[in-house]
Amino acid sequence: MNKIIEISNKIDSLLEKKGVSKYSHYVERREKREFNLEGDEFSLFRTTFDYNASVTEFLDTKQGSASGNDISEEGLTALIDSAYLSAESAEEDPAKDIAPGQGTAEFEEGVLEPDMDKLFKRVEEFRDTLNEKYPKIKLFSIVASYNRADSVYRNANKTEFREKSGYYVFSATFAGNDGTKTTGMNSAYGIFKDLNTPFIEIPYIKDEVETSVAQLSEVSLPDKFEGVLVLKPGCALDFVGSIIGNYISGSVILDGTSQWKDKLNEKVVDERVNIVSDPFDERLVVSKKYTNDGFKAEKVPFVEKGVLKNFLLNLYIANKIGSKPTMCDSPAIVIEPGTRSVNDIIKSVKKGLLVGSFSGGQPGANGEFSGVAKNSFLIENGEVKGAVSETMISGNLVGCLNKLVDISKETEAAGYAVLPYIAVDGITISGK
Amino acid sequence: MLEDILSGKKKLFADGVQTVLRGQENRNRRVVFLKGNMVSNSRSETRGISALVTSHGVQGFASIADYSSNGADTVLKAATENALFLNTHAPRNKGAFPGYGTGVVPLNRNIVDFEQKRIIEACKTIDDYVVKNCPNIVSRTVVYTEDSQDKIIYTSDAFDGHVTNPRCYIYVMMSAETKDGVPVELFKALGGAGSFEDNFKDVSKYYSDIDELYKRVMDKKEGVYADAGYKTVILGGMLAGMLSHEAVGHTVEADLVRGGSVAGPSLDKRVASDLVTLVDYAHTAFGETAPLPIYLDDEGTKAVDAVLIKDGFLRGYMHNRDTARDHGVTPTGNARGWQFSDEPLIRMRNTAITPGKDKLEDMIASVDDGYYLLESGNGQADLTGEFMFGITMGYEIKNGKLGKALLDTTVSGIAFDMLKTVDMVSDKVIWSSSGFCGKKQMIPVSMGGPELRCKIMIGGR
Numbered sequence: 001m002n003k004i005i006e007i008s009n010k011i012d013s014l015l016e017k018k019g020v021s022k023y024s025h026y027v028e029r030r031e032k033r034e035f036n037l038e039g040d041e042f043s044l045f046r047t048t049f050d051y052n053a054s055v056t057e058f059l060d061t062k063q064g065s066a067s068g069n070d071i072s073e074e075g076l077t078a079l080i081d082s083a084y085l086s087a088e089s090a091e092e093d094p095a096k097d098i099a100p101g102q103g104t105a106e107f108e109e110g111v112l113e114p115d116m117d118k119l120f121k122r123v124e125e126f127r128d129t130l131n132e133k134y135p136k137i138k139l140f141s142i143v144a145s146y147n148r149a150d151s152v153y154r155n156a157n158k159t160e161f162r163e164k165s166g167y168y169v170f171s172a173t174f175a176g177n178d179g180t181k182t183t184g185m186n187s188a189y190g191i192f193k194d195l196n197t198p199f200i201e202i203p204y205i206k207d208e209v210e211t212s213v214a215q216l217s218e219v220s221l222p223d224k225f226e227g228v229l230v231l232k233p234g235c236a237l238d239f240v241g242s243i244i245g246n247y248i249s250g251s252v253i254l255d256g257t258s259q260w261k262d263k264l265n266e267k268v269v270d271e272r273v274n275i276v277s278d279p280f281d282e283r284l285v286v287s288k289k290y291t292n293d294g295f296k297a298e299k300v301p302f303v304e305k306g307v308l309k310n311f312l313l314n315l316y317i318a319n320k321i322g323s324k325p326t327m328c329d330s331p332a333i334v335i336e337p338g339t340r341s342v343n344d345i346i347k348s349v350k351k352g353l354l355v356g357s358f359s360g361g362q363p364g365a366n367g368e369f370s371g372v373a374k375n376s377f378l379i380e381n382g383e384v385k386g387a388v389s390e391t392m393i394s395g396n397l398v399g400c401l402n403k404l405v406d407i408s409k410e411t412e413a414a415g416y417a418v419l420p421y422i423a424v425d426g427i428t429i430s431g432k
Numbered sequence: 433m434l435e436d437i438l439s440g441k442k443k444l445f446a447d448g449v450q451t452v453l454r455g456q457e458n459r460n461r462r463v464v465f466l467k468g469n470m471v472s473n474s475r476s477e478t479r480g481i482s483a484l485v486t487s488h489g490v491q492g493f494a495s496i497a498d499y500s501s502n503g504a505d506t507v508l509k510a511a512t513e514n515a516l517f518l519n520t521h522a523p524r525n526k527g528a529f530p531g532y533g534t535g536v537v538p539l540n541r542n543i544v545d546f547e548q549k550r551i552i553e554a555c556k557t558i559d560d561y562v563v564k565n566c567p568n569i570v571s572r573t574v575v576y577t578e579d580s581q582d583k584i585i586y587t588s589d590a591f592d593g594h595v596t597n598p599r600c601y602i603y604v605m606m607s608a609e610t611k612d613g614v615p616v617e618l619f620k621a622l623g624g625a626g627s628f629e630d631n632f633k634d635v636s637k638y639y640s641d642i643d644e645l646y647k648r649v650m651d652k653k654e655g656v657y658a659d660a661g662y663k664t665v666i667l668g669g670m671l672a673g674m675l676s677h678e679a680v681g682h683t684v685e686a687d688l689v690r691g692g693s694v695a696g697p698s699l700d701k702r703v704a705s706d707l708v709t710l711v712d713y714a715h716t717a718f719g720e721t722a723p724l725p726i727y728l729d730d731e732g733t734k735a736v737d738a739v740l741i742k743d744g745f746l747r748g749y750m751h752n753r754d755t756a757r758d759h760g761v762t763p764t765g766n767a768r769g770w771q772f773s774d775e776p777l778i779r780m781r782n783t784a785i786t787p788g789k790d791k792l793e794d795m796i797a798s799v800d801d802g803y804y805l806l807e808s809g810n811g812q813a814d815l816t817g818e819f820m821f822g823i824t825m826g827y828e829i830k831n832g833k834l835g836k837a838l839l840d841t842t843v844s845g846i847a848f849d850m851l852k853t854v855d856m857v858s859d860k861v862i863w864s865s866s867g868f869c870g871k872k873q874m875i876p877v878s879m880g881g882p883e884l885r886c887k888i889m890i891g892g893r
Contacts, residue, residue: 032773039690042522045514046493048773050480064548065474069497082475089549090473120521140691140815143872175692175815182692185814224660255467255571257607257615320469359812361822361842365607365615370660370842370891372820390818392660392844392891430660430891 001150001164004029007071008152011055014080022058024098024155024294027051027071033116034145040127056098057083063096064089095319099294101157107289110167110193114146118195119168126172126199136213138177140185145169155294167285167415168192170199176212183215183387186356186375191285191415204233204412211356211375219378219386221431228352228405229393229427230345230379233412233419235355240275240333240419242363243397248302248310250317257365259398263308270404271306272338277331285415287332291315291325298327333417338407342421345406347382353393353429354384363397370394373429392430400424433543434479434499434582436594441504442586446512449487450529451588452731453508455499456480456772459543461578461600461628463551465559467571475548480772483511484731489526489754490518495773529589529753532762537593537728543580546628551576554632558602561639566646568653570615571607576600578628579876581770583730590732590753597724599625599876601866602632604642608653616652616839618807618825620645621866625724648806648825651837656828658841658890664802665843665888666795666829669862671805671821672881676710676783677869678811679819679847681879684740684748685766685778685871686755693815694848695746703746704851710741712750713782714765722782723865723878726765730776735765740783741851752778770873777871785881788857795856795885797832803890804829805843817847823890842891856885 007027015023029051036044053076054067064086066079123144130137146168153161170190176183188205199205231239245252247268252258260268278299279287289297293315301309310326318325346354353376360371373393378385405423412419434457445451457479464472481503482495492514494507559574566572580598585591601623607615622638623631667675683693690696695703704710711717714735715725726735731753738750749759755778756763767776796804807825821843828835865878 038687041524042490042518043524044491044493044775045518046775047510047514048495050478050495050497050773052478054476063473065472067474067476069478069480070499071497086473086475086548089547089552091470091552093470095469124522138692140688173691177692182694182816184816184818251466251471254469254471255573255607257571257617259615316471359820359844361820361824361840362809364840365617368840370840371822372818372842372844374814374818390844390846390889392842392889394660394842394891428660430889 001162004150004152007053008154010073010076011053011080012154014076018080018084020057020084022098022156023056024153025055026151026153027053028149028151031148032145033114034143035120035123037123037127037142040131040139053079055079055083057087058096059087061092061094061096062087062090095316097315097319098155098157099159099315102159102294102296104160105296107161107163109165110285112148112164112166114166115195116146119144119146122195122199129200130209134209134213136176136178136216137174137209138182140173140175142172153290153294157294159294161290163289165286168195174209174212176216178216181216183212184374186212189414193285204414214377215375215387217386218389221378221388221391224428224430225351227427227429228349228379228423228425230342230349230352230354230421230423232354232356232421235357236419236422237333237417238358239397240335242369244302244312244331246363246365246367246397248312250311250313252365253311253313254317254320259366260308266308267306268308269303269306269398269401272404272407273303273306273401274301274336275303276301276334277328278334279328279332281332281334281418283413283418284332288330291327291329293325295325295327300326300328333419335419337409337411337420339409340406342408342410345408345421345423346379346384348405349379349382349423352379353377353388353391354379367397367399369397388431390431393427395427400426434584436584437499437501438504438584438586441508444505444508445588446485449485449512449515452484453504453586454482454730454772455584457582458771459580461548461551461576463555463576465555465574468559473548473552478771481507482772483507484775485511485515486529487515487519489524490515490522492516492518493775529757531589532733534589535591537591537595537734539594539596540725540727541596543582543596543598544627544629551628554635555602557635558604561642562604562606565643566606569606569608569649573605575603577603585728585730585732587732591728591734592732593728595728597876598627599724599865600628600631604645606645606649608649610653616649616655618645618649618652624865652825652839655837655839658803658838660891662887663890664799665886665890666799666804667884667886668804668806669860669881669883670864671808672785672884673864673879674808674811674821675847676785676881677780677877677879678813679817680710680740681712681780681783682813683815683817683847684750686749686751686759687778688815689749690755691815694817695749698746698848701746702744703848704741704744705854706744707788707857708741708744708851708854709786711784711786712738712740712766712780713784717782717784718861723863724782724876726781729765729767730769731767733763733765733767735781738764738766750778750780752776768875770875774873777873779871779875780869780877782878784861784879785884787859787861787882790856790858792858792883795858795883796829796834798856798885799829800831802829803827803838804834813847818844819847820844844889850886850888853887854884858883
């Protein structure tokens with residue numbers, strides 16, 4: 001951290017020398033140590049060391065930014081000159097600004113000293129367990145890493161945020177294979193602050209492995225019907241992300257294409273839906289503790305009991321539309337659980353799909369989506385039947401949250417979000 | 433341009449291993465005007481050195497953001513130690529890569545930098561044109577994006593070289609509303625390989641493209657939903673390119689073949705109709721420089737074309753040195769990394785279906801009830817060849833004539849099934865080079881193809 005502070009001090013003095021009185025800057029040192037397996041063999045051990053220095057400068061109401069990784073005095077001088085030239089070239093815009101002073105704060109998350117021997121053994125153990133207990137799984141690759149970062153954010157209003165973080169990432173890609181048939185690829189991904197639990201014993205990783213085995217048994221799907229989707233937590237996150245992108249994010253508010261732009265404090269979806277960004281939720285391993293504008297992050301409800309409570313506005317867009325900025329710019333999504341178990345919810349479904357992932361086009365501004373249901377199973381009369389293939393689903397993001405069947409009491413916390421299963425109705429499901 | 437400080441470092445390469453030392457700079461420029469407001473105005477440069485050391489089939493990789501002689505020494509030592517670690521803890525006991533010659537690949541082109549002011553002016557000129565000439569839209573975005581790679585490569589037993597890959601684009605996005613107030617959007621990427629001056633010295637040459645984009649947005653705002661089901665369609669050149677890249681290309685990357693892709697057991701078998709030939713071009717296609725030419729890969733292999741499907745039969749894969757050795761073939765030069773800190777992976781370059789002899793108008797006239805699908809927003813596929821493309825622009829075909837435009841939809845299928853249904857191929861290739869492919873890392877790729885008549889699953893209502 002001392003080196004990062006030294007670089008930040010250097011940037012301060014270079015900016016002063018340049019005569020720039022309004023600015024923000026961010027310096028980060030990153031380190032990664034990563035094991036790669038191709039098939040079930042270790043193939044690559046990778047270590048990387050990198051810096052990121054970024055500077056935003058304001059010349060009256062003109063703003064320009066530059067970033068790079070050359071932290072020599074010559075490199076930092078060039079960086080500041082580059083941001084200056086960008087700002088000089090920009091148009092006047094009084095909405096460009098930085099947050100008022102927030103004082104200083106320090107954040108620390110995860111594990112700051114890695115145990116690479118243990119990571120190596122956990123990866124070996126996962127591979128060996130698959131080989132022994134799941135002979136119908138063909139492992140394609142594993143990428144397992146330890147990631148460490150130290151950073152300092154400062155701005156001209158005397159705000160300083162220091163952050164240290166360290167975490168493990170595990171990602172495995174595999175398919176079901178019984179010697180004659182291969183399923184589609186599936187993957188398991190998680191971010192961890194310790195290695196106390198074998199990867200295969202982590203419920204959502206085990207579930208993905210077992211899903212791939214189960215996918216070897218296929219059922220045929222009727223031509224086309226309207227039914228229920230029970231979205232697994234990882235898939236539900238994709239849908240929630242699209243809702244934020246299409247209805248809540250600043251860009252769609254500024255350009256006016258959000259269909260919720262005039263619906264603040266109005267009911268927009270089923271009252272059982274709560275969508276919150278909570279960077280301080282203890283189940284998260286990584287989350288952003290402050291915004292790029294220099295505000296401390298806070299817990300922000302976007303949808304509370306079905307009512308739209310906040311948009312995701314940075315300072316510029318908030319100033320542009322005469323609103324207040326949101327104390328969050330990279331949502332740490334936490335969805336409150338329901339009261340019924342996912343099994344009970346499935347029992348209530350007459351016909352539909354249990355969906356592991358969705359491969360589809362980016363939903364349009366109107367929320368219409370269509371795509372392929374991947375790693376998915378037919379639900380019929382309350383029972384999960386075999387896997388489906390070449391099955392398309394289509395519906396509307398908001399429409400389906402207004403036809404909510406239920407939200408499960410079980411949640412999945414893979415380190416970067418916390419979500420339950422979400423069941424929605426009114427979806428067009430079509431087989432080949 | 434990157435200064436060569438690595439030329440004297442070969443003497444530090446360890447004995448008994450195969451080494452690649454790579455110095456690299458990535459440069460990005462970005463300006464965004466959203467409805468006339470400049471919401472992004474940034475420049476970035478990242479540079480550093482990496483070393484890749486291969487020993488008995490395992491690899492050690494290390495990188496550092498210190499483009500200096502000391503930085504080179506550090507990564508060479510660290511990568512060698514990493515290879516040794518794996519060789520000790522998880523040995524593969526494979527032999528060394530065969531050699532395919534040594535030499536120097538000359539610099540292919542210079543990267544020329546331009547002031548942010550000129551970039552902003554070009555965006556403003558485009559934005560002003562849109563404001564003046566596209567009155568019935570509700571929103572517009574103009575994005576300038578430039579990325580370039582500048583690489584200096586030294587190897588123990590392959591080719592050395594200094595190569596660059598600059599490209600820049602202006603994206604124009606427009607939104608309009610249907611009569612029911614539902615937003616519809618489309619975008620167009622203008623530009624290509626080269627620096628700002630190569631593509632945007634005179635932006636007025638793109639006005640006809642903007643006019644066409646506006647017409648399509650106006651058509652789309654009157655659009656209808658596709659009727660979901662298994663339909664006869666004509667895929668436009670961009671969709672044929674997407675098919676080449678996503679649905680077929682990934683399955684024939686040799687590392688994914690090793691991982692169990694559908695292409696493994698399909699070599700030398702029929703996977704498409706006779707009309708389909710598909711090639712991953714290195715640097716020259718159809719007698720011209722390919723959209724994103726690659727001359728040397730990051731393992732020091734001279735890049736050559738990879739013929740993947742020939743007259744409907746699967747004939748080959750894309751390789752790095754490791755997979756080429758395992759398959760007993762010559763590597764194709766597909767091993768590429770995005771940042772200096774990225775290890776080279778097998779990546780596509782300019783992947784395209786070759787043109788046929790049919791005329792587009794005859795193809796449209798041949799369809800009684802189907803769709804002409806023109807633009808895609810995104811696409812995904814997996815190793816079974818099951819693919820999905822988001823369709824952002826298309827038209828109905830009724831009784832051999834184009835009908836109403838389509839609202840957003842999706843098509844899907846299994847590549848090696850769907851390609852067997854191709855029964856007409858047009859005589860023109862359309863390229864798309866603005867995209868990135870994601871496979872652990874990002875990488876710029878281009879893709880292309882002629883119009884194809886085929887059967888495909890389409891989503892809708």
